[in-house]
Amino acid sequence: MPLFKPSHRRKYVxxxxAYALFELAYTSVDMAAALLFIVGSVMFFSEDxxxxxxxxxxxxxxxxxxxxxxxxxREIYYFSRGDYENLVGGKSGS
Known part of the structure; x- marks a missing residue:
C-alpha cells in the first residue's frame, strides 16, 4: 500500500x-438572519x-x-464518509 497515491490528491480537493460549500451556506444563512433582523427592527418604527x-x-x-x-x-456528511479530520474541525478549527 503506497503512502502517496495520486488518487488521494483528488479526494482532498x-x-x-465540500467544506467550502458548507461554510458558504453557513455564512450566507448567518448574514440573511442578521439582515432580516435589522430590516425588521427598522420596520417596527412605523406602525404600518x-x-x-x-x-x-x-x-x-x-x-x-x-x-x-x-x-x-456537515458533521453527518463527513462522518458517513469516514472523514474524521474534517469532522473534528481539521480545516479551520470550527
Whole structure:
C-alpha cells in the first residue's frame, strides 16, 4: 500500500470544495438572519410596517435555526464518509 497515491490528491480537493460549500451556506444563512433582523427592527418604527417587520423577525429566526442544522448536516456528511479530520474541525478549527 503506497503512502502517496495520486488518487488521494483528488479526494482532498473534493473535501476542500465540500467544506467550502458548507461554510458558504453557513455564512450566507448567518448574514440573511442578521439582515432580516435589522430590516425588521427598522420596520417596527412605523406602525404600518409592524406586520411585515414581524415576518422579517420570523424568517430571521428560521435562518438562525438553520445554522446548527447546516453544522449537523456537515458533521453527518463527513462522518458517513469516514472523514474524521474534517469532522473534528481539521480545516479551520470550527
Amino acid at each position: 473534493n473535501d476542500d470544495k 410596517w409592524q406586520t411585515p417587520g414581524t415576518w422579517c423577525f420570523l424568517v430571521g429566526s428560521i435562518c438562525f435555526a438553520l445554522k446548527p442544522s447546516i453544522r449537523i448536516y
